[in-house]
Amino acid sequence: xxxxxxxxxYTKSHEWVRSMEDGHLEIGISDHAQEMLGDMVYVExxxxxxxxxxxxDCAVVESVKAASDVYAPISGEIVEVNSMxxxxxxxxxxxPYGEGWLFRLQPVDDNEVDELLDAEGYSEVVEAEN
Numbered sequence: 122x123x124x125x126x127x128x129x130x131y132t133k134s135h136e137w138v139r140s141m142e143d144g145h146l147e148i149g150i151s152d153h154a155q156e157m158l159g160d161m162v163y164v165e166x167x168x169x170x171x172x173x174x175x176x177x178d179c180a181v182v183e184s185v186k187a188a189s190d191v192y193a194p195i196s197g198e199i200v201e202v203n204s205m206x207x208x209x210x211x212x213x214x215x216x217p218y219g220e221g222w223l224f225r226l227q228p229v230d231d232n233e234v235d236e237l238l239d240a241e242g243y244s245e246v247v248e249a250e251n
Contacts, residue, residue, distance in 0.1 A: 163210055164183070166202040179193045
């Protein structure tokens with residue numbers, strides 16, 4: 122069973138969102154997603170300063186099995202990317218909720234986070250796929 126931390130919010134497309142103290146949101150892909158994709162070999166991150174809308178494809182993670190788009194869970198401006206992943210994309214496999222984060226954004230509307238799935242709702246999505 123995949124790890125699904127209760128303090129995070131999730132999308133049906135397997136992104137997770139962590140609210141940070143500075144008001145930014147940290148985004149990555151879930152443990153379930155990295156398990157399904159397999160060993161990561163490449164990550165294409167968004168440009169810092171880019172504006173994204175909810176549902177926009179804004180990053181790509183590529184594994185030995187497949188390439189997969191990563192979608193913006195909410196609208197905002199990209200303020201930071203995890204450039205370490207360029208050299209070590211496998212970090213997503215070993216620590217998807219920690220060092221394997223993809224990007225951080227400044228949300229346009231903080232309330233959009235409340236519309237995302239909680240851990241229980243995301244668990245139901247994962248179970249329905251299995």
